Amino acid sequence: xxxxxxxxxxxxxxxxxxxxxxxxxxxxxxxxxxxxxxxxxxxxxxxxxxxxxxxxxxxxxxxxxxxxxxxxxxxxxxxxxxxxxxxxxxxxxxxxxxxxxxxxxxxxxxxxxxxxxxxxxxxxx
Numbered sequence: 001x002x003x004x005x006x007x008x009x010x011x012x013x014x015x016x017x018x019x020x021x022x023x024x025x026x027x028x029x030x031x032x033x034x035x036x037x038x039x040x041x042x043x044x045x046x047x048x049x050x051x052x053x054x055x056x057x058x059x060x061x062x063x064x065x066x067x068x069x070x071x072x073x074x075x076x077x078x079x080x081x082x083x084x085x086x087x088x089x090x091x092x093x094x095x096x097x098x099x100x101x102x103x104x105x106x107x108x109x110x111x112x113x114x115x116x117x118x119x120x121x122x123x124x125x
Contacts, residue, residue, distance in 0.1 A: 007033050
């Protein structure tokens with residue numbers, strides 16, 4: 001089993017929603033992300049953050065990315081969060097769940113998706 005690290009229920013503020021009125025004010029969304037731990041054995045042996053994923057930095061990147069622009073769909077937000085993660089961390093994949101609290105008489109709506117790192121152009125032949 002691949003060891004993973006999860007950020008559970010990270011609060012994101014985001015201008016999101018199909019109608020402009022919904023995007024007018026930032027909404028609080030809840031995001032959970034799971035990523036593989038790069039080298040659990042080495043991290044444990046050395047007690048050095050360089051051998052694992054800096055989850056504080058990841059949380060700040062996700063929050064900054066969510067606030068960066070307006071979006072209509074949580075699918076777009078999930079894709080943007082994954083792209084930012086791949087740009088700044090060496091993770092081969094990321095699982096993302098986003099919860100949105102917009103529909104009355106429901107606890108939340110939720111999108112769950114797994115993204116894999118795009119292959120680099122150099123490695124394609």
